[in-house]
Amino acid sequence: MVVSNSGGSTTSAEATLSVSSADGSPVISRQPTAQxxxxxxxxxxxxxxxxxxxxxxxxxxxxxxxxxxxxxxxxxxxxxxxxxxxxxxxxxxxxxxxxxxxxxxxxxSTSAVATHAAAVHSAMETFLGTLSTSQQGTAQLGWALDSARRWSNLPASMVARNGVKWGDLSTVQKTAARSLITTALGDTGNALHLGMQAADEALVSTYGASSGTYGAGHSYIAALGTPSASDFWLLQLTGHHFTANLAMGGAYASPTPLFLGVEPKGSFTLSGTTWDPMQAQRSAFANLGAALTAYAGARFSKTYGDVLFGANGSGSIDGSCPRSYASVTDLGLAYSSLSSTDQALVQTAIRSYVNTQASAVAAELLSAYLSDSALASTSVGYAGTGTVTAKGNYFRIAGPRVWIEFSVQSGVIVSSDIHFHTIWRDKLADYGGKCVS
Known part of the structure; x- marks a missing residue:
């Protein structure tokens, strides 16, 4: 109580009123608050x-x-x-x-992610400004999850893609497109994209595949939703063995689902330049596989001919959302059961995918995937012999959010060899968080 008169005022000591239920069961006097x-x-x-x-x-x-x-x-x-x-x-x-x-x-989102999204928007507007009216209509699509799911690991001549085709762009337009891709993915991701284009080109120039089906020109760029510096939209970069769904301005900054595959499988030379697009991912799983063979519980009871959650839905496009991760009962070994040295190999394998992205996005995702609580609920396993050199070998890392699969398959164009299919998904952030129930 405050007591006052013309000479001033004074405040009494506080008296606490406690309210209890009649039977002594608890009563909440102050609720937790939103933050x-x-x-x-x-x-x-x-x-x-x-x-x-x-x-x-x-x-x-x-x-x-x-x-x-x-x-x-x-x-x-x-x-x-x-x-x-x-x-x-x-x-x-x-x-x-x-x-x-x-x-x-x-x-x-961190300020770095917001800054990144604004930069990608600016680069997208520059790219769109180089396109004709008809090309702009092809490049820009309204946001729809069903549209975003139109990507595949099959060549574009077999499964149509969203967006404008790389092979239809002029030199000026390709320069703007390359600037957009570099801004969106960062230098490492841009080098990966270039390497994937080179690999498809090598299938034509070195291994005799049809240029009507394979080649660097069969890459596509699309904006799903209205490009914005702050609101949600999706930049989709896709083609035969590369697809990234880069969410901007939404609840999550993420490039997933991200599909990486490659044929030829390793190092090759094209027009005097040596390429090895998936060297980081291949090496990471080769090292991890060699370590996992020492753990009896790491080997799956099943065999896998391809990734489980790639573009294997109806029509050979991405399947329906949300994905049924809980249906996969072959879980492998808990991350906590590995030695600290082998735990580091799991983290390296995760980083080999996440670090294909711009630094701001990668930092945010790694903070989620590699936190102590996330790793405590992460599992890893393999099928086959634990190598990346023979058909039938398969690896999976599964956490509360991160889901990475690496599959070794027979060659298609290079039929005497193998090639890889891999997928990185985020259980919360696929398509910017639009692929959850």
Whole structure:
């Protein structure tokens, strides 16, 4: 109470009013509150409650119990995008319990990701400005998940692609397109894209494949949704053995689903330049496979002729959303069961895919995939002999979000050899988070 007169005022000491239920079961007096933070920030949720006896707390995220979160305050030291969701707490005593209201944790994209999205938008506008009116109509599509799913690991002559065709672009247009791709993917991703185009060109010039089906010209660029510096849209880069679905301005910055395959499988020379597009991924899984053979529990009981969740839906395009990850019961070995040396090999394999992206996007995704909590729920396994040199070998890394498959298959054009099919998916962020229930 504040007591005052003409000479001034004074405030009394505080008196606490505690409200309890009639039977002593807990009553929540202060609910946890919603918060919005950036990736890497710390955040705490707190609750205040009264009740007879000792109060017990159990925090939950999206209805699932959080291990070790049994205090009145739950703190996340370094937030990742994987931490976004609904948080509540069950407060209990010996005579009853009560559940708090849910507090939403929103994890915003980092400023680096926002800056990256704005730069990609600018490069896209420049590219579109070089196109004719009819080409612009081909390059720009309205956003629809069914449209985004139109990519395949088969040549474009067999399964049609979205967007404008590389082989139909002028020199000026290709220069703007290359600038767009470099901006969107970064230098490493751009080099990968160039290498994939070169590999398809080598199938024609070195191995005699038809230029009507294979070659660098059979790559495509499309914008799904209206390109924007801040709102959601999707840049789709696709072709025979390369597809990236680069989400801009949405809930998640992600290039997934990302398909990488290559034939010829390794190093080759084209017009005096030596290429080896998937050297990083091939080496990472070769090293990981050699290590996994020492663990009896790492070998799958099944064999796999191709990746499970590639473009193997109806019409040889990407399958329906969401993907049925829970239906895969062949899980391999827990990451926690590996030695620290072999755990590092798993992380290297994950990085070999994520680091094909611009640094801002890669940093955000790696913070989610390689956090202690994510790795604690990650598994790895193989089928075959653990090598990348023979048909039938297969590898999979599966985490709470990350899903990577690497499959060794018979050659198609280079029929005496092998070639690779691989897929990187994100259970939350495929197509910018549009592929969830």
């Amino acid at each position: 919005t933070v950036s990736v890497g920030a710390a955040v705490s949720f707190s609750v205040s409650a009264t009740g007879s006896g000792t109060l017990a707390y159990q925090w939950r995220k999206d209805g699932a119990t959080l291990s070790g979160a049994t205090a009145a305050t739950h703190t996340l030291a370094a937030v990742t995008t994987d931490d976004a969701g609904q948080y509540d707490v069950v407060v209990s005593t010996g005579v009853g319990s009560v559940t708090s209201s849910a507090a939403t944790l929103t994890v915003s």
